[in-house]
Amino acid sequence: MEPxxxxxxxxxxxxxxxxxxxxxxxxxxxxxxxxxxxxxxRIAGNSDDAEELTQDSFMKxxxxxxxxxxxxxxxTWLFRIAYNTAISATRRTRRxxxxxxxRRLASVADEEADALFASHGEERIEALNRxxxxxxxxxxxxxxxxxxxxxxxxxxxxxxxxxxxxVKVRLHRIRKKLYxxxxxxxxxxxxx
Amino acid sequence: MDPNRENNPLLLRxxxxxxxxxxxxxxxxxxxxxxxxxxQRARWSKAGLFAGATLGGLVILGLGIWTIRQISDISxxxxxxxxxxxxxxxxxxxxxxxxxxxxxxxxxTGFYSYIAVVFLSLSLLGEWMRRRFGSGSTHQ
Numbered sequence: 001m002e003p004x005x006x007x008x009x010x011x012x013x014x015x016x017x018x019x020x021x022x023x024x025x026x027x028x029x030x031x032x033x034x035x036x037x038x039x040x041x042r043i044a045g046n047s048d049d050a051e052e053l054t055q056d057s058f059m060k061x062x063x064x065x066x067x068x069x070x071x072x073x074x075x076t077w078l079f080r081i082a083y084n085t086a087i088s089a090t091r092r093t094r095r096x097x098x099x100x101x102x103r104r105l106a107s108v109a110d111e112e113a114d115a116l117f118a119s120h121g122e123e124r125i126e127a128l129n130r131x132x133x134x135x136x137x138x139x140x141x142x143x144x145x146x147x148x149x150x151x152x153x154x155x156x157x158x159x160x161x162x163x164x165x166x167v168k169v170r171l172h173r174i175r176k177k178l179y180x181x182x183x184x185x186x187x188x189x190x191x192x
Numbered sequence: 193m194d195p196n197r198e199n200n201p202l203l204l205r206x207x208x209x210x211x212x213x214x215x216x217x218x219x220x221x222x223x224x225x226x227x228x229x230x231x232q233r234a235r236w237s238k239a240g241l242f243a244g245a246t247l248g249g250l251v252i253l254g255l256g257i258w259t260i261r262q263i264s265d266i267s268x269x270x271x272x273x274x275x276x277x278x279x280x281x282x283x284x285x286x287x288x289x290x291x292x293x294x295x296x297x298x299x300x301t302g303f304y305s306y307i308a309v310v311f312l313s314l315s316l317l318g319e320w321m322r323r324r325f326g327s328g329s330t331h332q
Contacts, residue, residue, distance in 0.1 A: 020292050022230040029219045029226075041212025050212050058222045062229060117200040128206040147197060148207040178203075 010074045018066055025062055032075060033058070035149060036082045042144045043086035043137045053089055057082035072158055079151070080159045083141055090137055105176050113179040124182070131181035139174050146171055234292055241301045242287050248304030249279055255311045 016024045036057055041050035060081050068077055116124075132140060138160065145151045145159060146167075157164045257271045286300045 022226055023223075025226050026219060026223050029222050033214065033218050033222070037214045037218070038211050047212060047215060051214065051218060054214070054218055055222050055225060059225055059229065062226050114196065114199075117203040119202050121202065122205070124202060125206050125209055128202060129210045132206060132210060143203075144207060144211075147200060147203055148211065150197065 007070070007073060011070055014065060014068060014074070017062075022062075025058075028061070028074070028078070029058055032078055035075070036078060038148070039079060039082050039141060039144055040086040042140050043083070044090050045133075045137075049089070053082070053086050056089075057085045060085060072155070076151070076155045076158050079145065079149075079155075080161075083159050084161075087137060087141070100177055100180055104180060105173060108176040108179055110172075110175075113175045116179055116182065117175065127182055127185050128178065130185065131178045134181050135174060135177065139170065139177075142167065142170055143174055238287070238293055238297070241293060241297055242283070245283060245286070245297075245301040245304050248301065248306075248308035249283065251308040252304060252311060253279060255315065 010028075013024050013027050033054060037050055037054045040053040040057065041047065044050050044053055057078070061078050064081070068074070132143065135143065142156060142160060145156045146153070151159070153164050153167050156162075157167045160167065162170070253275055257268055257275070260266060260271060261268060282300070286294075286296050289297075
């Protein structure tokens with residue numbers, strides 16, 4: 001959540017930009033280019049597309065600035081633009097991902113997944129990254145927004161266009177999916 | 193089923209290590225595109241205002257000349273040669289700046305458009321009344 005002071009300052013900056021002082025937009029670019037880049041990179045999966053999509057997202061935000069209503073924070077609004085831009089751009093090129101059987105997901109106890117993610121094993125990081133790469137772009141974006149950007153569930157819902165309940169369910173399933181992918185990588189002996 | 197953000201060191205480390213960082217500062221590229229878009233938008237807005245002012249002004253002039261012709265013997269040509277250059281001068285002087293839209297430009301367009309709409313509405317109303325009630329009709 002953004003502090004009220006920052007929200008007011010951002011609204012004042014928006015007012016100035018709309019009045020013709022476009023150079024003020026640099027404030028937003030400087031403040032949000034890294035998190036926006038990180039989100040679209042997570043969705044697009046490569047640096048070239050991420051750079052292009054970051055620029056496109058800021059251009060769209062600039063063009064639509066007059067329609068920004070301060071019902072949500074500026075960062076949430078900007079993330080939503082970046083999320084939609086990246087998801088639309090990668091829709092055509094997205095690879096087929098294998099699904100996981102529902103019964104398999106249901107068989108994983110929450111505690112098992114919790115124990116895995118609570119561990120500190122540096123040697124598991126690579127394996128976990130490979131597991132994350134097997135998630136869909138939407139799932140990776142949700143994971144990134146909630147855990148890495150520490151966005152609240154409400155903001156994640158607003159950004160992704162899902163309901164809050166749906167975000168919670170998806171995050172829950174993502175954890176289980178990651179757990180299963182990692183188990184599969186470890187081989188059958190790890191399931192004993 | 194609230195998702196648990198705390199106590200996920202492995203997940204956080206994995207997201208940190210696989211997260212993307214821009215190779216260079218994108219600010220300059222983004223701001224260059226923003227400035228170009230802003231300039232383009234200003235040009236189109238100004239062109240729109242200019243077209244509005246010209247159209248509105250021409251409607252006013254046309255109706256004005258037509259009205260004067262009804263009550264005097266001055267020819268349309270004489271009237272046009274007197275008022276059109278003056279109208280052109282006002283437009284030229286008002287829209288001389290290439291920068292952002294000025295209050296004068298906005299005022300002139302608004303004023304012309306407003307008067308033009310009022311004139312046109314009155315003309316249409318007059319025409320409708322003439323047909324409806326037949327008053328002043330030369331065909332009766």
